[in-house]
Amino acid sequence: QKEVEQNSGPLSVPEGAIASLNCTYSDRGSQSFFWYRQYSGKSPELIMFIYSNGDKEDGRFTAQLNKASQYVSLLIRDSQPSDSATYLCAASYSGGGADGLTFGKGTHLIIQP
Amino acid sequence: EAQVTQNPRYLITVTGKKLTVTCSQNMNHEYMSWYRQDPGLGLRQIYYSMNVEVTDKGDVPEGYKVSRKEKRNFPLILESPSPNQTSLYFCASSPYTGVVAKNIQYFGAGTRLSVL
Numbered sequence: 001q002k003e004v005e006q007n008s009g010p011l012s013v014p015e016g017a018i019a020s021l022n023c024t025y026s027d028r029g030s031q032s033f034f035w036y037r038q039y040s041g042k043s044p045e046l047i048m049f050i051y052s053n054g055d056k057e058d059g060r061f062t063a064q065l066n067k068a069s070q071y072v073s074l075l076i077r078d079s080q081p082s083d084s085a086t087y088l089c090a091a092s093y094s095g096g097g098a099d100g101l102t103f104g105k106g107t108h109l110i111i112q113p
Numbered sequence: 114e115a116q117v118t119q120n121p122r123y124l125i126t127v128t129g130k131k132l133t134v135t136c137s138q139n140m141n142h143e144y145m146s147w148y149r150q151d152p153g154l155g156l157r158q159i160y161y162s163m164n165v166e167v168t169d170k171g172d173v174p175e176g177y178k179v180s181r182k183e184k185r186n187f188p189l190i191l192e193s194p195s196p197n198q199t200s201l202y203f204c205a206s207s208p209y210t211g212v213v214a215k216n217i218q219y220f221g222a223g224t225r226l227s228v229l
Contacts, residue, residue, distance in 0.1 A: 032216065034216055042223075043221060044203070049216070100215075101216050101218075103157070104155060105153065105154070
């Protein structure tokens with residue numbers, strides 16, 4: 001059973017601080033990991049993805065992957081009220097059965113002005 | 114404007130009445146996929162398509178059909194809808210078909226379906 005676990009939150013962070021979103025996955029065969037952002041009533045949109053151990057930075061966002069611990073995180077620096085959304089962590093896998101992403105249930109992030 | 118268009122956006126129907134949710138993308142993407150999103154369950158893949166006439170089951174295909182006769186269109190068909198198919202449905206597409214890259218997906222605005 002492929003599972004991706006996230007704390008549903010809400011996670012409340014003051015404006016300007018670092019928001020840290022965490023995700024764990026059960027399938028060691030998962031190859032790459034994706035962070036999607038979903039505003040209330042809207043569709044998911046990709047923020048970034050990572051497939052190598054370590055950090056990957058894109059602007060104010062940093063994704064971190066630790067395959068040994070089966071742990072993925074997303075850091076948002078200098079958090080803005082516009083970052084308030086639900087963040088979906090997803091793991092991809094290939095081979096046998098469904099071919100695509102397994103999504104976590106999402107973490108609801110609130111940036112307090 | 115590059116986009117994935119779903120229709121209708123909202124639909125209320127009754128049990129057993131066949132319906133089709135259309136999905137069209139204007140980006141010449143090869144990979145397309147359907148998801149449903151339910152509270153407490155997250156997004157789950159229903160079906161996907163790697164190209165024209167190539168479709169396959171996702172995690173929750175029961176009660177659904179799809180077709181891919183043209184590259185741009187990927188309709189989702191519910192032949193005999195039941196109340197447990199009440200959900201928010203998203204169509205997505207990707208310009209890539211690689212193992213990792215196909216998961217870089219662009220989502221439509223969603224279709225909220227209620228089956229009474």
